Amino acid sequence: MESVVRPCHVGTVRILVTGAAGFIGSAVTEALVRTGHEVEGLDLMLPQAHATDEPPDGVRRLDVRDAASWRHLLRGFDVVVHQAALVGLGAAVADLPAYAAHNDLGTAALLAAMHDAGVGRLVLASSMVVYGEGTYVCATHGVREPDVRTAEDLAAGLFENPCPVCGAWMSWARVAEDARLEPRSVYAASKVAQEHYAAAWARQTDARVIALRYHNVYGRGMSRNTPYSGVAAMFRSAVERGEPAQVFEDGGQMRDFVHVDDVADANVLAAQVVGQASAGFTAYNVCSGTPISVLEVARAVAGDGPAPVVTGGYRLGDVRHVVASPELAERGLGFRARIGPEDGLAAFRHEPLRV
Numbered sequence: 001m002e003s004v005v006r007p008c009h010v011g012t013v014r015i016l017v018t019g020a021a022g023f024i025g026s027a028v029t030e031a032l033v034r035t036g037h038e039v040e041g042l043d044l045m046l047p048q049a050h051a052t053d054e055p056p057d058g059v060r061r062l063d064v065r066d067a068a069s070w071r072h073l074l075r076g077f078d079v080v081v082h083q084a085a086l087v088g089l090g091a092a093v094a095d096l097p098a099y100a101a102h103n104d105l106g107t108a109a110l111l112a113a114m115h116d117a118g119v120g121r122l123v124l125a126s127s128m129v130v131y132g133e134g135t136y137v138c139a140t141h142g143v144r145e146p147d148v149r150t151a152e153d154l155a156a157g158l159f160e161n162p163c164p165v166c167g168a169w170m171s172w173a174r175v176a177e178d179a180r181l182e183p184r185s186v187y188a189a190s191k192v193a194q195e196h197y198a199a200a201w202a203r204q205t206d207a208r209v210i211a212l213r214y215h216n217v218y219g220r221g222m223s224r225n226t227p228y229s230g231v232a233a234m235f236r237s238a239v240e241r242g243e244p245a246q247v248f249e250d251g252g253q254m255r256d257f258v259h260v261d262d263v264a265d266a267n268v269l270a271a272q273v274v275g276q277a278s279a280g281f282t283a284y285n286v287c288s289g290t291p292i293s294v295l296e297v298a299r300a301v302a303g304d305g306p307a308p309v310v311t312g313g314y315r316l317g318d319v320r321h322v323v324a325s326p327e328l329a330e331r332g333l334g335f336r337a338r339i340g341p342e343d344g345l346a347a348f349r350h351e352p353l354r355v
Contacts, residue, residue, distance in 0.1 A: 014077045015271055017041045018110065019084030020059045022049055023221045023354070024125065024214070024263055028081060029058075031264035032271065040077075043084065046102075049223065051354065064106035071113035079121040079271050080114060082107065085194075088187055095186050103190035104197070111201040120207035123270045124198050126283065127191045128175075128215045128256075132182035134322040136170040138163035144170060146320075148184065154314040159249045161320055172254055172321035177213070177283045177328050185317040199281040206279045210270045210333075212263075215287040215324050219260035219344070220351040232257065232345065233353060235298045239305040251295025251310045254321040256287040259339040259348075269333045287324035288337045288344075300345035 015032055019025035020041025032039045041059040045052070055061045062070055064084050074080070086102040107124075114122065133146050146161035153159075160169040183189040198209045218232035235245035266286045298308035329335045 012036055012038055013079055013271060013275055014038045015040075015079045015081055016074065016077045017081045017083060018064055019043055019082070019125075021045060021055050022083060023223065024217060024260060025083035026056075026221060027219070027260045027264040028083060028267040031261075031268050032081070035268050037271070046086070048086070064110045065101060067106075067109040067113035071116050074114055074117035074119050077117075077119050078275055079123060080110070080119060081123040081125075081267055081271055082110060083125045085125065085190075086187075092186075099186050099190040100193075103187075104193045107194045108197050111197060115201070115205050115207075120205060120279075121274045122198060122201075122207065122209045123267060123274055124194060124209055124211040126195055126211040126213045127188070128213050128285070128287075128322050128324060129185065129188035130181045130183060130192045130195065130213060131175050131179050131322055132184040132188065133161060133319045134175040135173040135179055136161055136321075137173050138166065138168060138170045140168065141165045143173070145180065145182075146170065149320065151316060154249075154316075157250070157312060159252070159314075159320060172323055174323050174325040175285075176325045177285060184319060195281075195283065202279060202281045208274050208277050208279050209281045210274045210277075211281065211283040212266055212270055212286045213283055213324075214263055215256040215258050215285065215322070217260055217263050218257055218348055220353075221260065222353050224353045231294065232297060232301055232348060235301040235308070236349065236353070239302050242306065244306040245298040245302060245308040246313070247295050247298050247308050247310045248313045248315065248318070249294075249310075250312065251293060251298070251308075253294045253318075254291050254323050255294060255297075256290070256322070256324045257292055257297060257341045257345065258286060258288045258337055259344040262286070262288065262337040262339055265338075266329065266333065266335045269335050273333055282332065284329040284333055284335070285324040285326060286329060286335070287326050288339070288341055289324070289326035290340050290342075291323045292341045297341070297345060300341070301349060303346070303349050
């Protein structure tokens with residue numbers, strides 16, 4: 001693992017963390033406390049994400065959708081770090097109300113309560129899913145926006161994105177924060193909406209928002225094997241059952257896998273920067289900076305276990321390649337991941353997971 005300087009304590013800040021009992025939220029809370037901040041957490045303890053409905057010590061059970069009823073609790077806080085969200089692909093139309101309620105209404109209610117309580121600094125957990133497909137380049141026609149991949153093409157094993165001008169396969173490039181936002185799933189639409197609400201709130205109230213667009217997060221504390229688990233945890237669960245991991249498409253999908261400890265550090269830095277910055281909205285990719293294919297992830301997680309199987313299967317709403325540029329986060333936050341996927345995924349084979 002590469003050695004870099006980690007976030008340091010620059011003065012105590014009072015921080016409220018929503019979703020503080022979750023996979024990422026608990027790691028963020030630990031990191032904020034470790035760097036000397038005064039932290040309180042809340043979590044609804046949704047059964048989709050938690051094996052118990054009892055919050056851990058130091059976390060209050062509250063619903064962000066009902067923030068108007070507890071907005072008095074926000075008074076005196078300097079920053080809110082908003083991790084609470086319903087996650088996962090959300091491919092079914094029936095999922096729309098739940099995602100809109102927890103992610104969009106919840107964020108809007110929290111922002112209104114923050115304004116009433118005089119809290120004007122927010123760190124928002126966003127996601128790389130806001131980009132839809134990443135950035136693509138045609139050898140002849142340059143940067144082009146791909147069309148939505150059709151069920152017919154996917155069923156025929158045509159997984160790459162063709163140039164909309166000439167039809168040649170395009171290559172991926174790193175996606176920067178100024179790329180178009182084009183959600184291609186229910187979950188992605190809800191994350192775009194969260195960003196738009198937060199940006200509008202910042203403009204209307206002279207507040208400050210930093211949105212952290214997490215790429216594929218993995219590490220200790222992931223849910224073991226639920227519809228809301230990350231793909232790395234699903235691969236590991238299969239291996240632990242003595243089964244090969246099932247890899248969709250041809251396994252060539254390129255992603256950026258970032259360890260949860262690095263994500264926590266990015267939140268610490270954002271909580272420090274957001275309190276010092278002028279009003280406005282800024283988004284940053286939170287990534288390792290090292291692209292890796294989904295098949296490579298499956299092999300790294302399998303180790304000496306059963307070799308992964310490439311199934312050729314697919315899910316509508318999945319995108320082909322999303323690989324992040326880490327440059328803006330390094331310039332704006334001083335964030336650079338220290339755990340690369342080669343070391344991180346090997347260690348992940350032995351890290352504790354949630355039931």
